[in-house]
Amino acid sequence: MNGQSRNHTPEAKSIGAEAYRLAAELYPICRSITGNGVRDSLGIVSQRIPLQIREVPTGTPVFDWTVPKEWNIRDAYVKDPLGKKIIDFKDSNLHVVNYSIPVHETIPLDQLKEHLHTLSDHPDWIPYKTSYYKENWGFCLSHRQLGTLEEGDYEVFIDSELEEGHLTYGELFIPGQLQDEILVSCHICHPSLCNDNLSGVSLATLLGERLLAQPNRYSYRIIFIPGTIGAITWLAMNREAAARIRHGLVISGVGDSGGFSYKKSRRGNAQIDRAFAHILQHSGQEFALHAFSPYGYDERQYCSPGFNLPVGRLSRTPFREYPEYHTSADDLAFISPEKLGETFGVVWDVFRLLENDGLYVTRNPYCEPQLGKRGLYDTIGDNEMAMLWVLNLSDGEHTLLDMAEESGLSFGRVQQAAELLVEHSLIVKHDEFQMTINAIRT
Numbered sequence: 001m002n003g004q005s006r007n008h009t010p011e012a013k014s015i016g017a018e019a020y021r022l023a024a025e026l027y028p029i030c031r032s033i034t035g036n037g038v039r040d041s042l043g044i045v046s047q048r049i050p051l052q053i054r055e056v057p058t059g060t061p062v063f064d065w066t067v068p069k070e071w072n073i074r075d076a077y078v079k080d081p082l083g084k085k086i087i088d089f090k091d092s093n094l095h096v097v098n099y100s101i102p103v104h105e106t107i108p109l110d111q112l113k114e115h116l117h118t119l120s121d122h123p124d125w126i127p128y129k130t131s132y133y134k135e136n137w138g139f140c141l142s143h144r145q146l147g148t149l150e151e152g153d154y155e156v157f158i159d160s161e162l163e164e165g166h167l168t169y170g171e172l173f174i175p176g177q178l179q180d181e182i183l184v185s186c187h188i189c190h191p192s193l194c195n196d197n198l199s200g201v202s203l204a205t206l207l208g209e210r211l212l213a214q215p216n217r218y219s220y221r222i223i224f225i226p227g228t229i230g231a232i233t234w235l236a237m238n239r240e241a242a243a244r245i246r247h248g249l250v251i252s253g254v255g256d257s258g259g260f261s262y263k264k265s266r267r268g269n270a271q272i273d274r275a276f277a278h279i280l281q282h283s284g285q286e287f288a289l290h291a292f293s294p295y296g297y298d299e300r301q302y303c304s305p306g307f308n309l310p311v312g313r314l315s316r317t318p319f320r321e322y323p324e325y326h327t328s329a330d331d332l333a334f335i336s337p338e339k340l341g342e343t344f345g346v347v348w349d350v351f352r353l354l355e356n357d358g359l360y361v362t363r364n365p366y367c368e369p370q371l372g373k374r375g376l377y378d379t380i381g382d383n384e385m386a387m388l389w390v391l392n393l394s395d396g397e398h399t400l401l402d403m404a405e406e407s408g409l410s411f412g413r414v415q416q417a418a419e420l421l422v423e424h425s426l427i428v429k430h431d432e433f434q435m436t437i438n439a440i441r442t
C-alpha cells in the first residue's frame with residue numbers, strides 16, 4: 001500500500017490555537033514525576049485522545065533505577081514574623097521545591113534562608129527547583145522579595161506527602177497497516193512551565209488526535225511520561241514495543257519564538273534524522289541540526305547503547321539557552337499559538353514523508369522514456385527535473401527521500417513526480433519495499 005495523497009497537513013493556525021488552549025488548561029496544575037498532578041494532567045489529555053493510563057508501584061526496579069515514592073502536595077506557605085503570608089503555594093506552584101517533604105515549624109531568618117532559592121540575574125522571576133532523590137524541603141521566590149525579608153521568626157508550612165504509591169504515565173497506541181511503530185515521547189512532570197513541558201504535551205496530544213482521524217501506514221505510539229525515570233520505566237516495561245520502533249521523536253520546548261533545533265539520534269543518519277533535516281531545509285524556517293550528545297531530554301534513554309533507537313529530538317531554542325528556562329518566566333506569554341502551529345506543521349510533514357517514502361522500479365531501464373509523447377515534457381522546470389530524477393533513480397535501491405536528497409528538490413515534489421509516473425505506467429512501487437527496509441535494519 002502506498003500513502004498517496006492522504007494525510008494533508010491540517011491547518012497549522014487553528015492547530016496552534018488549540019495547542020495553546022490545551023497548554024493554558026494544563027498550566028495551573030502542580031505536576032511532578034509522580035502524583036496527582038500527573039494524573040490530573042493525563043485526565044485532561046484523555047478528554048481529547050483515548051490514553052491508557054499505567055500505574056507502576058513505588059519500589060519497582062527499572063534497570064539501574066527504582067520507581068520512587070509518590071509525592072503529593074495540598075498547600076504550602078511561609079509567614080513573616082507578623083504572621084502575614086509572604087510566600088503562598090496557591091499563588092504559584094513554583095514557590096515550593098518540587099518533592100519537598102512535609103514541614104511545619106517556626107525558624108529564624110538565617111535558618112530559613114538555607115531553604116530559599118532565588119535568581120539574582122533575574123530578580124523578578126521565581127526559579128523552578130526539584131529535590132527528587134534527596135529528601136529535603138525548600139521554597140523559591142523572587143530575588144527582589146528575598147531582599148525585603150527582615151530578621152525574626154518565620155513559620156514554614158508544607159502540607160505534602162512522600163509515600164509509597166505509583167509512578168503514572170499515559171500512552172496512546174494507534175494501530176496502522178504495519179506493526180512497525182513511530183514513537184512520540186514527551187515529558188509531563190513539570191509544574192507551571194509552558195515551553196519546557198506543556199508545549200510538547202499539547203502538540204503530542206494534537207498529533208495523536210489528528211493521526212487517529214486518518215488511516216496510517218505506520219503504527220504510532222505517543223507516550224506522556226515523567227522525564228528520565230518515566231522513560232527508563234517505559235523502556236524497562238515495554239521491551240517488545242521498543243523493538244518495533246522504526247522512527248522516534250522526543251518533542252520538548254517547541255512553543256517559543258526561536259528557530260528550530262533538531263538533535264539527531266545516536267545513529268546520526270537514521271531515516272528520522274534525514275527526514276527532519278530535509279523537511280527543515282525546505283521549510284523556509286530558521287533551523288539548526290545538532291549531533292547527538294548524551295545530555296538533554298529522554299532521547300538519552302532511547303539512545304542508550306542497549307536500545308540505540310532511531311529517536312531524535314525536536315525543540316526550538318535548546319533548553320538552557322534561553323534565560324526563561326526553568327523559571328516562572330516560562331509562562332503562557334513565552335509560548336505562542338503561531339509557533340506551536342509552525343512546529344506541528346514541521347512534525348506533520350516529517351510523518352507524511354515517513355508514511356510516503358518508498359522504493360520504485362522503472363519499466364524503461366534502457367534509456368529515457370519519451371516523456372513528450374505522453375504529454376509529460378514541455379520546457380524543463382522543477383517538475384520535469386523531478387521526473388527525470390525519479391525515472392533515473394527508480395532502480396529499486398533508492399527511496400524517494402534518497403531522490404529528494406540527491407536532486408535537491410523537495411520530497412513533496414519528488415513524491416508528486418513519482419505519482420504521475422506511476423499513473424503513466426512508467427514506474428511501479430517496489431512491492432518488497434517494507435521487506436527490504438526490514439532487511440536493512442536488521
Ligand code: ZN
Nearest residue numbers: 190196197326
Ligand atoms: Zn525541564
